[in-house]
Structures are given as structure tokens and as C-alpha cells.
Amino acid sequence: MSDSLFFVPVAEFNRVRNLNTGAFERAALVADLCRLNTLSMIAYAGSGHIGSSFSSLDIVAWLFLNELEPQPGKANGSGDLYFSSKGHDAPGLYAAMIACGQLAPEGLRKLRRLGGLPGHPDVGTPHMITNTGSLGMGISKAKGMAFADRLHGRRRRIIVMTGDGELQEGQIWESLVSAANHRLGEITVIVDHNKLQSDVRVSDTSDLGDLEAKFAAFGWHVARCDGHDFASLSAALDKVRDVSDRPRVIIADTVKGKGVSFMESASLGPAHELYRYHSGAPSPEDYARAADELIARTNRALDLAGAEPLRLDSDKRPPRTAPKDPDKLVAAYTDALIAEAGRDSRIVALDGDLVLDTGLIPFRERFPDRFLECGIAEQDMISQAGGMALQGLIPVAHSFACFLAARPVEQIYNNASERTKVIYVGSLAGAIPGGPGHSHQAVNDISVLSAIPGLELVEPCCAAEVGPLLQYLLREARGSGYLRLVSVPCEVPYSLPPAYKPQPGIGVELRPGTDAVVIGYGPVLLPQAWLAANELGERSGLEVAVVNLPWLSRIDHDWLRKTIDNRRAVFTLDNHLVGGGQGRMIAAAIAELGLDVPPAVRRFGLSDFPACGQNDEVLRAHGLDAGSLAGAFRQALAT
């Protein structure tokens, strides 16, 4: 199997744009060339969203070539704005931006790399209008831009692409009302209605019903089109262009994965069959088949236009190094939840459109009546959990930590005020994986939740700690719990004592050491601390103890006193913003111990929004890799 990945040079885009051919043919060609670059950049990066990029690329190509004024790449300045509210179609958008010269082609090899093109749109990238990736915000943002335009006496179009699953988010419906009341005709929304969300059909997750009637009821002018038929699309754009006194929405029927036959979602079978190309790099076999198809179709079109075939660049697919025998905490969680649910029939699970990622598919199969899919509607999910808890169930609500501890905060607080038991499970926690970008790297969740009365926050440091912590939350904790889970497979060099049972506020020593002690949590940074301690022990003769404290918002003062006794320094280690994580709690507790000879205290963690890049790049960028930590520990102990 070849390792080659094929990229379309900018010169080929220019050649295609100057072909003597019709607008529809040109757009189709450009879109397919963008598809190839999208596919290749994702294959090169090792992750990215193919399906959603492909379903929207025909629309994006048409907008870029024929609709936006000025044409992107032709001129700078205050012309029409286009951006994607859903954000995960970023690779496709990048391909289009590279094609028209807005972005340098080097970006094709730098998707999700430090200093490259972020996994979700960020304004640090030239010509990127706004940060998306957190769903449902785009129409609101467009309204703010329109308000600014009107204040500045300017009027131009703002075109916003949304997903269809995204329309489950309440903010979307909040945002429609004033757009209509204020007659924001400058706004056009295009819904990439590819009928799937994440890996499953929208209609199975949370059927959107009659979308046209809904938008119309909210006062918007509605058009519909085939998002892969340029005649249909351009007619819809023409139709809405004439309506200037109301905001406009074009519902574009599309196919997720459109453009590569076996990646198209139309063949998805019965409910619960998973779509395979939502996120993630294609296998080498899939890549080769897909690239062949795209190249072949493009060359046929070029031939029909009397032009030379494609001249492509090629690059080797970078080798991937997978962890050798990693701990997989979400898989451990899946088993633990099923075990707990088997012994306590009150336990039910709720999910927010992430059932594959949150590890809930086996639970759903085992306990179908006790599983509730809520769609991309975190506020609704959390308050439903609250209602269940009031009626004697033990609801366990799941999402990515970046969403769970940010979208439904008022709802979590309200539930806690009722003093029932609700368990919240936030996966994808922390700065890793670094590829998706800051919308997905959860580094503020501990700060948001840690002060809420009756809510216990815990994070396991290895697969073996998942079950015991979940058990504690379900069986022993009096109130609610937040279980923070790292999703990436991690090599974990330590192990917990046999018959380990978590004790509230008490940690466990993973590695002894008399000079200093580093206290942290989780399977990403504790291994780094372990390696750093080993390095210091071998090279500098310094012995740094490594302690796992899985309790993120409480600490036992007696245990802390014993743990830091006679150590010259205490280092805390947060896979989180350092201003609001576990480390701040530990440092405050040390101050309150009233020690005669307190240790030096230094806190480690993120001090800015997390960088986007490969996992090792991201750790290094924030000084949290073993080498950086070893240097910092050594320096602290030298003074």
C-alpha cells in the first residue's frame, strides 16, 4: 500500500479557474480539487472531519467563485463575510482558502500542527472571521457584526454556514428572533442539511421535524435547494438575494461525505449503524480508493474541457507512533458504568450526540430503556437529568468536558441546589488531544465547577482508577459528582496499590522522593511528572515524589501535611488552566496548614488558551512535557 498523499498545487487551481468552461463545471472542478486537498490534509494530519467538509464544499466553492463580493483572494477590505458556525468543516474551508490564495499552501501539511491550521477555525489564521467549533454561536455573531456594520454606516452580506445537528442547540433559536425583528437582511444562513450528526442520523438522534416551517415561524425567509446541484443552489441564492428586509435561510440538502462514493452517507443502514467518516483520518486503503476516485473524476472533467490532466504534488504520509500498551480510560469507564448499572437499577445514562466518543454504545445496547439520547442540547439534557434525579433515578449525563462544563453551567448549578444526585461525565478532558483546538481542549472545567456545593470533582490517573472513582461517586458520595476523563490512550508507567480504594481528599504516592513532591492527576501529566522525576533522579540526584490526587476540589489537610512534610518544594500539576485548577486549591491549603517551615510552592499548568497541535507539541508548548518539567523542578530546587 502506497504511502503517498496527493496535493493539488495552487497553480492547478489557477489553471482550472481560467479554463474555458461553464460556471457549474468550474465550481464542480474546484470543489473536487478542494476535496482532494481536504482528504490529503486530513490524512497527513492524522485527524479531521471529512464527511462534513465534503458535504459543504460544493456550497463553499460556489460562494467563493461566484457569490462573495469581492471574490476571496482578489481583494482585502470590508467585503462580504463568510464563515462556518459549525466549525468542524474547517479542512474544507482551508482548502478553499488555499485554492483562492487567502492561505499559503504550506498549510496543507500543517493541519492541526503547532503554528499551522487549527482543527477548528481561529481568528489567528489569516482571513478567518471568527472562532467556531463550539456550536450554535454563528448566527448570534453575525448579528453582532451586522449591528457594527449598521453603526458604521456600512451594509454588506454576512453568510453563515450551519450544520443541521447544530440546530438542536437552543442558542440558534434564541438568535433567530431578533434577526427577524430587526430585519437583518444582511444575514444569510445556509444549513448544510446532510442529515447526520456525528456518526448517526439526525432523525434518529433528535428529529428536527419540519425545518422550513420552524424557520418561517420565526420570521425568516426560507429557501431550499440541493446543495450539490449548482443550478439549484444558485437559484436559491438568487431568490434570497432579492429579499432584503428579512434574514434568509437556505436549507441545502446535502450528503455527508459527498464526492467519494463509499464515503457518502446515503447508504447508512438501520438506526444505530455508525457513519464512518465523521472524524478521523482515512485508513490507507480508504485514502487510496477515495483519492483515485477524485482524481479520476477530475481528470475526466478536465478532458471534457479539453485541458491537460492534473499535475499533483505528492508527499509521504507521516508515520504514526501509537502508544504501545496504553490505558484507555473511556473503555474502562464503559465497563464500570455497565457494572454499576447492573447492580443499581436507578442508574440511567444521558448523552449529547457523542455516544461513540463517550463510550455509551454498549450501555445503550444493554439497557436501552435506561438510555436517553438528547442530541446537541446540553442545557436540555442537564435539566432533564435534574428532573430524573428529583424522581428517584440516578442520572449520569455525558458530553465532552469542554461543552459539559461550559454550556449548561446554570443548569448544573440549579440541579445542585436541589441536593439530588446527578453524575456528570466529561470526557476529552484537558489539553490533549491537541488537534481539534481550544474549542475542544477542556481546560476551564475545574474552575467552573469546583466551588459548587455538593458537587465532587474527580479525575482518574489510569484505567484502573476509573471504576473505583465512579463507584465512589455513585455509592458513597452524598451529593452529585463530576468525573473528568481523558480520552486519548495514554502510556501509564505507574500502577495503583492493590485493592486501592479512593478516600475523599486523599491521594496516593506513585513514586517516592524526599526532596520534593509533585501532586497532580490524570493519565497525561502524571506520566510526564514520573519521567521528569526519573530524569532528575538519574542525572541530578534529586528525588521527587510523584503523588496522584484524584480529588480536584477537596483535600484532606492531615494527609497533605504528611505528604509534604520535610519536602523542600511542592509542585502542583494541572492539565487545566493553572489559575483555576487543583493546584490553586493545594497551594491555598498549604497556606492554611500553618506550617512552621513551609515548602516552596510552584504551580504548573496552562497559562493561556491551549495551543493547537500534535499532542507532544502541545505539551512542550506549555512546558508540561517531561523535559520541561524536569528543568523547572531542578531550577526550583536549586534556589
Next chain:
Amino acid sequence: MSDSLFFVPVAEFNRVRNLNTGAFERAALVADLCRLNTLSMIAYAGSGHIGSSFSSLDIVAWLFLNELEPQPGKANGSGDLYFSSKGHDAPGLYAAMIACGQLAPEGLRKLRRLGGLPGHPDVGTPHMITNTGSLGMGISKAKGMAFADRLHGRRRRIIVMTGDGELQEGQIWESLVSAANHRLGEITVIVDHNKLQSDVRVSDTSDLGDLEAKFAAFGWHVARCDGHDFASLSAALDKVRDVSDRPRVIIADTVKGKGVSFMESASLGPAHELYRYHSGAPSPEDYARAADELIARTNRALDLAGAEPLRLDSDKRPPRTAPKDPDKLVAAYTDALIAEAGRDSRIVALDGDLVLDTGLIPFRERFPDRFLECGIAEQDMISQAGGMALQGLIPVAHSFACFLAARPVEQIYNNASERTKVIYVGSLAGAIPGGPGHSHQAVNDISVLSAIPGLELVEPCCAAEVGPLLQYLLREARGSGYLRLVSVPCEVPYSLPPAYKPQPGIGVELRPGTDAVVIGYGPVLLPQAWLAANELGERSGLEVAVVNLPWLSRIDHDWLRKTIDNRRAVFTLDNHLVGGGQGRMIAAAIAELGLDVPPAVRRFGLSDFPACGQNDEVLRAHGLDAGSLAGAFRQALAT
């Protein structure tokens, strides 16, 4: 003017319920008696929501008397559930619950009192189904209850009252989708469509458009009725009772303040005229007029039914002690914002249906084109602000801190990731006023926001500090800012130095002292600390310095070192949950100073959800009044 307040004894409710009269007449009588008790309990308490209680009371009375199975008060157990999603009509609901015997009549004198009836519904109150006051959660909660019912093999009705302004909240529209898809026929929503939100017309704030079409588009069965005409209401309830395969909504046209002629909103004039009976106790004159009207109408009805006139209890209206010459921080903010906007035309203001409370009416009058009312839609408001900031404006977004730092957290984080400048102003901050209850007492906002990169959190300790801090955020801070404002008028015994200019991370000594130093912020607790320090100085010879640190999430280590130098103890003081406030930052910083002889450190603040009660009750309940603080300081210094 009489000081008498008139209460309807339970015996009179029983008499009326047993009258030989028709169901409509009985319901009207019961509703009016509830209105009198509602009016009187609010007058007795000094605050509460009249308009919304009155608009919903006819519906509530009808439900209680004729619709809910079993009739409330008749039997306990798993019968139909009723609750109000909007929550602020709690006084009316309490009156109905007292009327039917679910609550003891002593509650009439204990609205918003410690140990009494909370300002917004809390499950600590007997028969209260769920905590509301945070808007938009009720339908979601009902769905969770229905899920639990179905799992338990039970089916019963769940009736949820919503407001109409509440329908601007995105969570409402999130919650409608699965209710329809899952055919949750057990749920009936009644919209108290009184056309006003807070103090102004819904149609002026954010017109809801065609509500029936909207609900129908979301798959709900829709009925409409006159919420004050029992024939119309009962017909609507009959109509929806037959529809069991879909959730049902009854849009009840009502009048805010219905039942007392001059309190009814139908006479509201042109846009921007404020409705006067949304919240707050009635003036003695208004009380007397309203009570006379209700009593007269009730006695006419009793006479028509051949019954004796009302026999009422009466009580004196408790005297109110108003602060003598208080600082009013929101008023100071109003002036400061206008001054800043006058010098920088980029500044614009956004509001979320709280324009009177947030002090924005003068700004709106002065700069109408630079003011945007967003309605009860915080997520939408914040992302609009983000869009404005991207386009070069400086948006200042306002709401109560309890909502601002809880509903749109993901949106605030997303804005911050764009590294623009957005200013957030959260008023009603802290545990005071204590009357509304925990849904409104903002004690978690610092924790939620303090770690977000590029977001500066500040709180002024007196009216004179408001302008300088706002200026700092607007003119000097590089990124975004959060200005936390206490809304209650506060007597402030200290003053800032002349020509005071806030320096980042640096505080200002308000009172000297060599034994210990208390560091805090805000005009509620610093005066308590001041009084406590005075008491200790006079009685115990201990000199405790009082220092104002208006920076909630950053501190200058050199300044801190000098401030605590040679003090035996440092006390931190948070008008916030102690686990996540400024005090934790200070304690952590002390640990990191590396002092040879560190002081004892003790943190003060709330350690549980805030109590509901009068302001002084609440402070005492949490040990934050001057007397409690003095005792705690003394004890700490004695050891």
C-alpha cells in the same frame, strides 16, 4: 395611612370552597383571596413579584381546584405534578398552596425570610416540585420526570407554567424537540402570556411573533385561551386532555397584575414606559387601594352567593429601615458608563431584559443607536457582543451576575479566545439581596470566570471606585473585563484616597492594623470587616487592618508581601463561595511567596448555597456579619 395588612385565614378559604356556588365563581373567589394574601405577603416581606403572580393566579386556582389529580392538599403521593418554570410567581403559588393546606399559613408572614418561604421556589419547601427562578428549565425538567415515570411504569400529568418572556430562552426551544419526538403527552405547558417581561412589553423587548405557529412547527399540540376566563381556560384544558400522543401547550392570554385595576398592564403606554408592579413591595397607598378593591370585589361575590363577608386577620406592616446615606453602585455605574461612552464612540451596550436594574435606561436615552436590547437570551447576547468586538466596537454586556456568569459561559470563553475586548457587567452580585433566593444570589461567578485567559475580574467597594475600575477595563486593560457590581444600597464607612487610581493586582488600605489584615472586596462585606475591626480594637485591643483588593483574579506578589508583612494572621473575605473566590487566590499566592514566617491564613465566605432571607439574616446565617467576623478574628488571633 394605615399600617395594616390584611390576610385571609385558612378557615375562610375552606368556607369559600364549600360555598354553594358554581365552579367558575368559586375559582374566581379563591383566586381573589389568593391575590389578597399574595399582595399582603409581599407587602409584609418588602419585596416580591406582584404582576406575575396576579396574572397566573386564575390559572393556578383553577388547576388546584378542578384539574390536578388528586386535588392539592387532599392526598399525598404520586399524583399530577404542577410547577412554575418562571418561578417568580412564587408568592401567588404559595398563596394557593396555603389556601389548600399544603403549606402552613405562618408562611404568609415569612416570605423571603430565613426559614420561611423562599423568594423563588425551592424543594426545601413542602410540596415544591423543583427549583426554578433560573428561566427556561421547566420543560426540560418535566421531560426528565416523565422519563422517570415511564421507567417506573407510571403515567400522570405534569403541568408546567412558563412566562412569555421566558420563551426567549434558547433552552425552551431545545426542550420542545424531544418532547414531540418522544410523544410526551403527559406534559402540558401553560404559557402565562401577559405580554410583559420585567417592566416592559415583550413585543418591545423581543417580539415573540406567532407563538402558536412556533409551537406547532415544533410538533406540539397548541391551544389558546383567555387566562382569566374560566370557561375559556377549562375548554382549553378539556381540548388538550384528549390529545395524549403529543405534548400540549396552552397559550393563555393574561394581563400582568390582573385583579387590581391600576396594577393591570393593559394601560401601559408607549414603548419604554415601565410597568410598575413587576417586582417590589407596593407603596402603602397602592397597598390600601389594591386591598380595598380585592376585598370589595370578594365581598360582592360572597353576598351574591348569600354568604357572610370576609373575616380577615390583620397585621402591622413591619417597619423598614433604609440605609441612611448609602452608596448606590449601579447609579454610579450608569454615570461612569455614559462618561466613557461620551469619550469613546466604539462603546455600545447590550442588555438582557434587565434595563431598569442594570442602570441602562439613561444610556439608552442618550445613545439609542448604541444600545441593543437582547431579551432573555444571554447566550445570544454574549455572542452578539463577540461579533461586535470582532468588528471594532467595544461591547459592554449586562445582566445579573447569577445569569451572566452561568448561562453564557461557553460564549464568554469563546469570545475570550478571539482576544478582542468585551466588557461584562454582572450586577446583583453576591449573597445580598437575600430575598430572591439562590437562583439570584450570585456566589459562583468568580469561580466560573477567574481562570479565563485575558479576562480581568474586578469589583468596586464603594460608589467612588466604580468609575475608576470601569475606566481601567475600558482604557487600560488589554483584553476583556468583568465588572462585578453589588446592587443593594450599602452604607460604606470608609473612603478611598483622593485621586485613587486602581493598579492591577494591588489593593488599598482602608483601615490600618498591625496584628492582622483582612483582605476583601465590595460594599457588603468590607463594611462588615470594618465594623468587626472597630469592635476588636475597642474591646480586645487587637488591631486588624482592612484592605480593599478590587482585583478578583490577580494579585501583585510584592504588594501582597508588604501588606501581610509581620501580621500574625491574614483573613480573606469573599461575598462568594469560599471554595472559588478571591480568597483562594490570595491564600495560594501567600503559599507561593516563600515567606520564612508565614501568617496564619483563614478564608471567609459562603460554604453552601446562600440562605434566603432578609439581608442581615443572610449575613448572620453565613457568619459574615460584623459580630460573627469579630468573633472569628479574635479566636484566630488567640491561637
